[in-house]
Amino acid sequence: MLALNETGIQALTNATGMQILGFQLHTRLRVEKGMDRKAFLAELKNICGERGVLHEPADLIVYEYDGSVDGAVDTERPMAAVLPTSTEQVSAVVRLAWQHGVPVVARGAGTGLSGGAVARGGGIIIALTRMDRMLRVDPVNRTALVEPGVINLELSQSVHGDGMFFAPDPSSQKACTIGGNVAENSGGPHCLKYGVTTNHILGLEVVLPDGTVTWIDAHGPGVGGLDLAAILVGSEGMLGITTKILVRLMPNPEAVHVHLAAFGTMDDAAACVTNIIGAGILPASLEMMDQLTIEAVEPAYHAGYPMDAAAVLLVEVDGTRADVDETSDHIARIARESGATSFRSADSKAQQDLLWKGRKMALAAMGRLAPNYYLHDTVVPRTRLTETLRAVSDISHEFRLSIANVFHAGDGNLHPLMLFDRRQPGDVERILEASHELIKTCVSMGGTLSGEHGIGSEKQGYMELIYTGEDLAAMAGIKLAFDPREMFNPEKVLPKGYMCGEVRALHNQAMAQKHGIHPM
Amino acid sequence: MMNHRLADGVEPDRVVTPTSDDEIADILRGKVASEWVLPVGGATAVTTGNAVDRVPTLMDLSGLSGILEYEPADLTVSVRAGTRWSELIAALGENGQTIPVDVPFSDSATVGGVVAAGWVGPRRLRDGTMKDLLIGASFVRGDGLMAKAGGMVVKNVSGFEIPRLLHGSYGSLAVITSVNLKVVPSHEAELTLRTGEMPLLDAIDSVLRLTREQPSIAAAVVDGDGAEGVIAIRLSGRRNPIRELADNIRASFNGPLLGESLDDVESATFWQRHGDGLATASDDRVTIEVGCGPADTSSIVRQIREQFDRDAGIGYSISPGTGSITLALAASTLSLAQWREFWQRSEIESKARFVVLDAPRAWRSGVQIWSVPESQRMLMTALKQQFDPQQRLNRGRLWDRAAEESVASSGRRL
Numbered sequence: 001m002l003a004l005n006e007t008g009i010q011a012l013t014n015a016t017g018m019q020i021l022g023f024q025l026h027t028r029l030r031v032e033k034g035m036d037r038k039a040f041l042a043e044l045k046n047i048c049g050e051r052g053v054l055h056e057p058a059d060l061i062v063y064e065y066d067g068s069v070d071g072a073v074d075t076e077r078p079m080a081a082v083l084p085t086s087t088e089q090v091s092a093v094v095r096l097a098w099q100h101g102v103p104v105v106a107r108g109a110g111t112g113l114s115g116g117a118v119a120r121g122g123g124i125i126i127a128l129t130r131m132d133r134m135l136r137v138d139p140v141n142r143t144a145l146v147e148p149g150v151i152n153l154e155l156s157q158s159v160h161g162d163g164m165f166f167a168p169d170p171s172s173q174k175a176c177t178i179g180g181n182v183a184e185n186s187g188g189p190h191c192l193k194y195g196v197t198t199n200h201i202l203g204l205e206v207v208l209p210d211g212t213v214t215w216i217d218a219h220g221p222g223v224g225g226l227d228l229a230a231i232l233v234g235s236e237g238m239l240g241i242t243t244k245i246l247v248r249l250m251p252n253p254e255a256v257h258v259h260l261a262a263f264g265t266m267d268d269a270a271a272c273v274t275n276i277i278g279a280g281i282l283p284a285s286l287e288m289m290d291q292l293t294i295e296a297v298e299p300a301y302h303a304g305y306p307m308d309a310a311a312v313l314l315v316e317v318d319g320t321r322a323d324v325d326e327t328s329d330h331i332a333r334i335a336r337e338s339g340a341t342s343f344r345s346a347d348s349k350a351q352q353d354l355l356w357k358g359r360k361m362a363l364a365a366m367g368r369l370a371p372n373y374y375l376h377d378t379v380v381p382r383t384r385l386t387e388t389l390r391a392v393s394d395i396s397h398e399f400r401l402s403i404a405n406v407f408h409a410g411d412g413n414l415h416p417l418m419l420f421d422r423r424q425p426g427d428v429e430r431i432l433e434a435s436h437e438l439i440k441t442c443v444s445m446g447g448t449l450s451g452e453h454g455i456g457s458e459k460q461g462y463m464e465l466i467y468t469g470e471d472l473a474a475m476a477g478i479k480l481a482f483d484p485r486e487m488f489n490p491e492k493v494l495p496k497g498y499m500c501g502e503v504r505a506l507h508n509q510a511m512a513q514k515h516g517i518h519p520m
Numbered sequence: 521m522m523n524h525r526l527a528d529g530v531e532p533d534r535v536v537t538p539t540s541d542d543e544i545a546d547i548l549r550g551k552v553a554s555e556w557v558l559p560v561g562g563a564t565a566v567t568t569g570n571a572v573d574r575v576p577t578l579m580d581l582s583g584l585s586g587i588l589e590y591e592p593a594d595l596t597v598s599v600r601a602g603t604r605w606s607e608l609i610a611a612l613g614e615n616g617q618t619i620p621v622d623v624p625f626s627d628s629a630t631v632g633g634v635v636a637a638g639w640v641g642p643r644r645l646r647d648g649t650m651k652d653l654l655i656g657a658s659f660v661r662g663d664g665l666m667a668k669a670g671g672m673v674v675k676n677v678s679g680f681e682i683p684r685l686l687h688g689s690y691g692s693l694a695v696i697t698s699v700n701l702k703v704v705p706s707h708e709a710e711l712t713l714r715t716g717e718m719p720l721l722d723a724i725d726s727v728l729r730l731t732r733e734q735p736s737i738a739a740a741v742v743d744g745d746g747a748e749g750v751i752a753i754r755l756s757g758r759r760n761p762i763r764e765l766a767d768n769i770r771a772s773f774n775g776p777l778l779g780e781s782l783d784d785v786e787s788a789t790f791w792q793r794h795g796d797g798l799a800t801a802s803d804d805r806v807t808i809e810v811g812c813g814p815a816d817t818s819s820i821v822r823q824i825r826e827q828f829d830r831d832a833g834i835g836y837s838i839s840p841g842t843g844s845i846t847l848a849l850a851a852s853t854l855s856l857a858q859w860r861e862f863w864q865r866s867e868i869e870s871k872a873r874f875v876v877l878d879a880p881r882a883w884r885s886g887v888q889i890w891s892v893p894e895s896q897r898m899l900m901t902a903l904k905q906q907f908d909p910q911q912r913l914n915r916g917r918l919w920d921r922a923a924e925e926s927v928a929s930s931g932r933r934l
Contacts, residue, residue: 138813138815140814141813141815141843143813185677185681187675187677196677198684199648199652208895208899212895214893214896217873219651220811220843221640221809221812221839221843221844221845222809222811222812222872222874222875223873223875224873224875224890224891224892225892225897225918225919226688226689226693226900226903226919227638227684227685227687227688228896228899228900230651230681230684231680231681231684231685233681234681235680235681251732274593277593278592278593279705280616280705280706281705282704319761320736320761320765322761322764322765323736323758323761327758379674379675379676380673381591381673382594382674383591383593383594412674412675413675446673447673448676450676450677450678451673451675451676451677452675453677454677455678455679459678463678466671466678467668468667468668470666470667471667471669471679472679473665473667474659474665474669475669475682477907478680478682478685478903478906479680481899481902481903481905482899482902493680494679
């Protein structure tokens with residue numbers, strides 16, 4: 001337990017900025033030592049054009065951040081941000097950076113919530129937002145070849161007429177990019193039934209740390225060797241930069257029903273989730289919102305959520321007409337048996353959209369309750385939902401914090417939203433302490449740190465809560481295989497001390513301790 | 521049961537049957553550098569990959585057996601790698617749950633072996649693959665490092681996805697010792713519709729059209745020789761909706777088709793036998809899996825048929841909706857070199873890929889069975905070096921041999 005506490009304390013100190021970690025300094029030295037910055041920028045401009053390179057401090061401000069909470073994630077100004085328009089440009093920039101030993105951070109729309117797109121220790125950011133072409137849509141094979149800067153929602157909208165959609169649908173889908181989805185292995189409400197991003201990737205064009213460009217087929221019929229796409233998706237930009245993505249598209253379902261069940265207590269709502277899943281039903285999505293969320297959402301969007309409910313469940317079912325009818329009846333029955341105070345089904349597409357609007361826009365509505373929020377992303381086994389939600393409520397009392405819950409209940413993927421006011425002295429520190437408690441609690445329930453937002457720099461310090469030194473050394477092996485010089489998104493995901501020679505040393509030490517032998 | 525005396529026709533120098541991760545790590549850290557280990561579960565896929573002259577150590581993992589953790593209401597299970605597939609399915613079945621993958625020889629095949637071999641059956645069409653269900657794994661790397669990744673939750677982006685990398689890696693990076701899987705509720709009912717014989721290419725086109733119109737179809741295959749084929753369509757789900765779907769499918773089919781229908785147990789048995797048939801190793805048969813875009817299926821089958829059929833008497837099992845074409849050819853009619861030559865000459869190469877799933881030992885000897893693009897081979901080699909620097913696992917059996925050669929000839933990229 002001591003080790004766990006130490007980890008947590010370290011993370012807190014980092015997060016509040018009271019301690020600057022040594023390795024950030026290390027990288028910056030690596031960048032600037034013996035380098036002619038002007039000449040480097042000129043070379044970048046040769047590749048990407050005058051307008052494709054930003055390096056004035058004022059232009060770089062937006063590239064210091066992503067969507068994370070300032071305070072939970074350190075911000076950092078990159079040396080430059082480049083905006084390439086082709087794979088060739090990305091490759092040339094990466095090769096140049098490789099020659100000069102300058103780290104590279106790939107970035108999509110910057111909506112990430114774990115600091116993944118922040119250039120820790122400087123270096124350059126490659127923003128892929130100008131590579132936003134849909135190169136090919138193939139309705140017969142139900143695939144699309146897209147550039148990484150294509151926006152998630154725009155992809156689904158543009159293939160809707162061909163009877164298809166792209167299944168991952170993060171809350172940020174109006175802004176976030178497919179390339180970012182690949183890097184983070186993004187989820188969304190419909191991933192309950194359809195699976196997260198990795199299940200929808202058929203192939204990737206990737207720029208490797210030395211600038212090499214390669215096409216990688218995901219494992220499928222006739223594909224042999226190691227499944228490199230499987231490890232690249234979700235690798236948070238640490239292994240390669242994707243420049244083209246072949247995605248699988250799903251056929252639009254024949255029928256869709258959307259239901260709203262209201263409950264008098266959170267316990268009843270959580271039990272209903274367990275009962276639906278336990279009955280063998282796999283809805284397209286199964287989302288929960290608590291009272292505080294309803295208070296923020298309902299006055300803003302008039303989605304029709306009962307203001308007196310302690311929690312509501314938003315359930316979407318899709319499939320063939322006959323199947324959806326039967327499943328909907330079954331869900332209504334389970335909801336009533338679980339103590340639902342009301343159950344209502346949208347009877348038009350417009351009503352369905354309105355019910356969904358409340359959910360999809362929930363984060364935006366939080367401004368009605370507090371100026372700032374800190375959003376978590378822990379996952380627990382579904383049978384521990386009730387218990388976990390009670391613990392979240394205890395934490396809210398203990399730290400005198402309002403915590404709203406709006407989350408993917410069907411997956412057990414919680415999104416506790418801690419509300420605060422950055423201007424109040426001590427508020428940031430308080431949410432960080434509460435966050436620490438919350439993450440520890442979820443892990444103790446058999447849970448994990450992140451379901452869809454990634455580790456980035458935000459949760460790096462918590463990795464040792466769920467993984468042993470050996471587990472982390474195995475992960476470091478992946479990084480070392482792709483990027484031994486740590487050129488891509490350095491100092492992310494793996495806690496300090498798990499890269500470079502330290503890994504092998506740690507491994508040897510572990511073996512020596514366990515077996516009293518000294519490996520070669 | 522597995523015959524310990526022979527692995528791919530070779531008598532191993534020794535057989536070890538570890539019962540713990542520690543024992544496995546000890547074996548992999550063995551002092552003799554010439555030693556390497558062939559890890560096997562049910563040994564149902566040992567004829568995949570390059571033929572090797574010698575198996576210094578055969579590691580039988582059936583001693584790592586049993587379910588570690590199973591909470592039906594969470595729809596997750598953690599199971600040791602050597603557990604027989606049929607045992608796992610039976611345990612899940614007691615709680616009305618299952619894993620929607622048809623595994624050949626399920627009484628011998630082990631859970632770890634199924635993951636390591638990346639086995640995918642025809643239900644991929646609707647239900648996906650084991651990789652999609654894999655939420656965690658414990659493993660021992662080739663260098664003896666004991667580690668795990670993932671967890672017991674159904675959604676997880678905390679660190680690199682090592683379990684998915686191990687899927688289909690044929691034990692070349694690590695010995696999988698346990699896996700955590702998502703499970704699904706068993707379906708209330710299932711139904712298989714079969715046609716009589718019809719022209720092969722017509723059958724492919726019909727299935728492709730049907731699977732596009734009806735995404736609820738669980739699996740649909742065409743089996744046959746070069747000329748004729750038989751369609752089998754698998755439906756599963758709630759009883760009434762699948763009956764209705766079956767009626768719709770019958771109505772949309774022209775002619776005297778879909779006469780036969782198999783219910784529940786009969787249906788499941790049919791698909792088990794179907795998988796067993798595809799995976800049966802034979803002394804005179806080569807099994808090749810070709811993958812392509814679904815829409816290209818019939819044109820590729822046509823080209824293969826024009827090239828080989830007259831001599832080879834090819835058997836086809838085609839899943840048009842997933843772009844998977846499995847060919848069974850008489851080994852005597854074709855060498856790997858001839859196949860590769862045809863592949864390049866016909867320009868199929870630009871839109872399809874292939875792997876040799878199984879072939880007689882002699883057919884595989886002296887050749888690199890699997891080819892992967894140069895740029896990827898570099899990455900695969902780098903991963904191999906990280907996980908198994910002394911080449912203790914499956915030495916020379918997979919892409920490793922070519923990888924070793926390519927490193928020797930070109931030097932390391934990084």
